[in-house]
Each structure stands twice: as structure tokens, then as C-alpha cells.
């Protein structure tokens with residue numbers, strides 16, 4: 001069989017990637033407190049337990065707030081940068097863009113430690129806002145990457161045509177540009193939201209007394225008895241992430257179809 | 269008569285140290301169908317965009333209907349543009365596209381809808397108003413772009429190669445439609461094209477451009493029959509060029525032309541009283557291949573047929589005249605009973621000195 005080796009490789013690869021994740025729901029719905037095979041029986045008690053913990057609710061609210069604000073800020077910055085990059089030529093454009101994209105390859109722990117040092121030096125308190133600042137930093141490159149393709153696929157003469165028909169620059173942006181890049185914007189919001197929601201290292205360093213969901217989760221791990229609850233929470237997070245990323249990709253592809261552009265490759 | 273609707277005075281445009289326009293002087297009258305014709309990269313689009321207000325002239329003035337347009341942005345100029353890519357808004361319906369420019373007018377909604385419907389009717393898109401714009405064919409999109417601009421009744425409509433993306437059949441149809449539409453609405457059209465045939469078919473006047481300058485500005489007939497230089501002559505249609513020597517001969521002028529011999533010519537054929545070494549030009553349709561048995565007529569020379577290209581209604585022969593090193597092109601109508609001659613055939617060629625044009 002042709003490509004047989006490659007097929008086996010792909011199978012093993014997928015198994016390695018997803019088997020651990022599949023274990024999450026398996027133990028989340030297991031009635032035993034011990035995380036081990038054989039499974040004892042089906043139960044939703046760990047999910048029910050989740051509902052009763054106040055500290056968890058606070059962590060969830062912190063996480064949602066951070067994720068929403070980070071996503072909005074990162075996307076706003078992304079819109080400005082991507083539009084500039086797609087429309088204007090200027091001196092040092094390459095290096096500037098490269099600099100903005102740097103956090104993409106920078107280990108998060110470096111971002112975290114650097115920001116922690118800065119905040120402490122400035123005498124500021126750690127709060128959700130310090131996490132937001134860092135999350136914006138790591139989300140902006142993703143936002144730009146998504147939006148840049150949206151703006152680049154937008155024929156510049158569409159905007160000129162609107163101006164030619166009497167619209168101002170701003171009304172042109174509102175009537176033509178924004179609707180046409182909207183799928184990209186939604187996709188950027190969702191991806192940034194997901195990144196922020198899942199992010200642990202930065203949140204761990206910078207959240208202070210306002211833990212996010214992943215930080216809270218990590219805290220639970222110290223107690224073996226709460227492991228099944230962690231599994232339940234993890235299951236919810238995985239499902240949520242997959243949902244968000246899929247929606248983001250859906251919007252990105254719809255945007256391409258609408259502007260009649262060819263796919264230049266997204267994140268999925 | 270009122271003044272020109274478009275007047276350009278010494279317009280220069282440079283990008284860095286590249287000069288896209290190098291001094292354009294031009295006056296276009298109201299209701300004229302005007303074409304800017306030239307090879308790709310000669311500055312046609314730049315000139316059109318300078319008139320529309322998308323580019324600022326580096327030097328010189330643009331006047332529309334007598335008003336200096338310096339500092340007037342594109343959205344306040346009495347021009348509208350049909351873009352090369354059509355730039356039909358993909359997220360709007362056909363009717364929303366066509367009515368887009370009326371958003372800012374005081375026109376009440378029902379009246380606006382009527383105007384849009386009438387405009388769609390006029391460009392042959394009647395009943396398609398609710399269609400999504402991104403679902404249209406190339407030809408339909410072109411009509412939407414046209415309707416969207418014309419509905420605003422601009423003083424000047426600017427068209428940037430509007431037909432170049434269409435297939436040949438549709439392009440020929442649109443050429444005629446566009447021409448009759450322009451006569452109907454009476455608006456000045458400025459058409460950018462690199463297709464000389466299109467410019468000849470559609471225009472009242474043509475400006476032939478090379479490298480940021482207008483080489484010749486004249487009617488299609490003058491451009492074709494009296495090109496000012498070799499570049500224009502070779503760009504418009506086919507022009508056979510032969511080495512020549514122009515001499516005064518008593519009170520007249522005569523020309524010795526390779527392959528054709530020495531003939532008397534008239535002063536009007538020689539621009540600027542040229543004498544000495546020159547180039548003689550002859551259009552393919554002014555030369556005739558004489559068949560065996562046909563009597564000589566006019567002046568006759570001899571040559572060998574080297575190439576033959578069949579076009580259905582016409583055959584183009586490449587004939588190397590005796591004493592020349594390159595074949596000349598001769599076009600012959602394919603009349604019933606007239607054979608297509610094979611390469612290698614020896615033939616007589618009839619020609620007339622009145623058809624000669626001379627270039628330096």
C-alpha cells in the first residue's frame with residue numbers, strides 16, 4: 001500500500017495528541033474518586049460539585065473578564081496594525097511588524113517574568129489588569145495574522161469606489177471595510193478569547209490574589225481528592241475551546257468566500 | 269460653445285524618482301467619448317486617477333468644468349469611475365450597489381428605488397436588483413459598476429479598461445452598448461484602454477500615450493491614417509515600414525523606396541518638409557496581391573509569398589518584395605472564387621503612392 005508508513009505515523013501521532021485529552025471526560029464521568037482503571041461507573045457528581053464552589057465561580061468570572069477585555073483590546077490593536085500593514089508602505093515596516101509578532105515565539109515564562117519585574121518596579125499591584133496587559137501582548141500577533149489576511153484580501157478599489165461615490169474615509173470604513181473584514185474580526189476575537197482563557201503561566205505569575213480558572217485548577221491539583229473535579233472542569237474547557245476555535249475558523253472561511261479570495265492558510 | 273469639461277495643464281506625476289506623467293496638456297469637450305490609448309505602464313491609469321482625485325498631480329493643474337480641482341477630494345469631484353476590477357461591493361445586493369451613491373442625496377426612498385430600477389433597466393439588468401452582487405458574472409458586474417456611476421449623473425465618467433476582463437464576444441457587444449449608452453446619456457466618457465481596435469471603434473477622439481506623454485491627440489481616422497511618428501503608426505493596427513530616401517526634384521518631391529522604386533510624392537505626405545533618409549509606411553490594405561491573369565493596375569512590383577495567415581474573412585500574406593530583406597504584410601479580402609495562395613508563390617503586388625506616409 002502506497003503511503004502506508006505515513007498513514008501509520010499519522011495514526012500514532014493523533015493517538016499521542018488526543019489520547020490524554022480523551023482521558024479527561026472518561027474520568028470526569030467516573031463515579032470513583034480514584035483516578036485509575038477499571039472505571040467504577042457513570043456519574044455526574046463531579047460536575048455537580050463544580051457548581052457549589054464559590055472560589056471557582058470567582059475564578060471563572062476573573063477568567064471571562066480577562067479573556068473578553070484582552071480579546072477586544074488585542075483585536076482593536078490588530079485592526080490598526082493589519083490595515084496599516086496591508087495598505088501603506090513605509091520605512092522599516094518589516095522590522096516593526098516582526099517586532100510586534102515576536103511574542104508569538106517568545107516563551108511565555110519570559111513575558112511573565114519580564115512583566116512581573118516591571119510591575120513590581122513601578123510599585124503597581126498585581127491584578128486582573130496586569131494579566132490583561134500580558135494577554136493582549138501575546139494575543140496581538142494572532143490577531144494581526146488573522147486580520148492581515150482579511151485586509152489583504154480586500155480589493156483596495158472597493159474603498160476607493162465608495163469614496164468615488166461620495167462617502168468620506170470614515171463612512172467608507174464603516175460601510176465597506178468593516179462589513180467585509182467582520183468575519184476576520186470575529187475570528188480574531190474568538191481566537192484571542194480562547195488563548196487568554198487557556199493561558200496559565202502568565203496568569204500564574206501576574207494574577208496576584210485574583211486567580212484565573214487555570215490558576216485555580218492548578219491549585220486544586222494539590223489535593224488528590226479534588227482530581228475528579230479538575231477532570232470535570234478540564235472537560236468543559238476542552239469542549240469550550242474546540243467550539244470557539246471551530247467558530248473562529250468558520251467565520252474566517254466565510255470571510256474568504258464573501259470577498260471571493262482564495263485561502264492563504266489559517267490556523268486550522 | 270462653453271469651455272472644455274476637462275482641462276489638464278502641464279500635469280506631472282512622479283513616484284519617488286519615477287516619472288509616471290511627464291507633462292500632460294489636454295482639453296476634453298462636454299459629451300465627448302474620449303480614449304486614452306497606450307501600452308501597459310504608459311501612465312493611463314495614473315492620469316485617470318489624477319482626474320478622479322485619487323492621485324495628486326506633482327505639478328500642473330486639473331480643471332473640471334472650469335474649476336481648479338487642487339485640494340478637492342475624490343468624493344467631491346463631479347466625476348465617477350468604473351474601476352478595472354469593477355469594485356462591486358460583494359456584501360450588497362445589485363440594487364444596493366447601484367443606489368449606493370444616492371445615500372447622500374436628499375432623494376426620498378421610493379424615488380430612489382425608482383431611479384435604481386430605471387438605471388438597471390438602462391444597462392440591461394432589469395429585474396436583477398435583489399440579486400447578491402457576489403453571485404454576478406463578469407459582464408453583469410461591469411454593468412453594475414456602470415449603473416452605479418451613471419446614476420449620479422457625473423459630468424465625466426472615467427472608465428479604466430472596463431472591457432479587458434471580458435471574453436471577446438461579450439467585449440465586442442459591450443463596446444457597442446457602451447457607445448450607444450454614452451450617446452443616450454450625453455455624459456463625457458474618458459476610456460482607458462490598451463486595445464487600439466477598441467479605441468478606434470468607440471472614440472470621438474483618442475490620445476495615444478507613451479511613457480507619460482501624449483504622442484498624438486486626434487480623431488480615430490487621423491490616428492489611423494496620419495500617425496505622427498513610427499511609434500504611433502506601429503501601435504495602431506499594422507504598418508509596413510520600408511527604408512526610403514526623400515529628394516527634391518525640381519518643383520516637386522520624389523521618394524526612392526526599397527522594393528518599390530522611385531515615385532513622385534506630395535508635400536502633405538512628408539511631415540515637416542523632411543528630406544534625406546526616412547522611413548516609408550504603408551498599411552496592409554493599401555497593397556494588393558495580383559492573381560494570375562489579373563491585369564496590372566496602378567504601380568506594380570514583384571515579390572515572393574513567404575507566409576499566409578487565414579482569418580476567415582481575410583487572409584494576411586507576408587510578401588518579401590524583390591530587393592528587400594523583410595516581408596511586408598498585405599491583407600486581402602477572401603471573396604468567393606478567390607484562392608488562398610501558398611507560401612512560395614511568386615506574385616505581383618499593386619500599390620499606390622498616395623497611400624504612403626513618411627516618418628523621420
Ligand SMILES: Nc1ncnc2c1ncn2[C@@H]1O[C@H](COP(=O)(O)OP(=O)(O)O)[C@@H](O)[C@H]1O
Pocket residue numbers: 283286288306307308309310311312313314315
Ligand atoms: N503608487 C505607485 N507607486 C509607484 N509607481 C507607480 C504607482 N502607480 C503607478 N506606478 C508606476 O507608474 C507607471 C504608470 O502606471 P499606470 O498609470 O498604472 O500605467 P497604465 O495604466 O498605462 O498601464 C507604471 O510604471 C507603474 O509602475
Ligand SMILES: [Mg+2]
Pocket residue numbers: 312313314429
Ligand atoms: Mg492601467
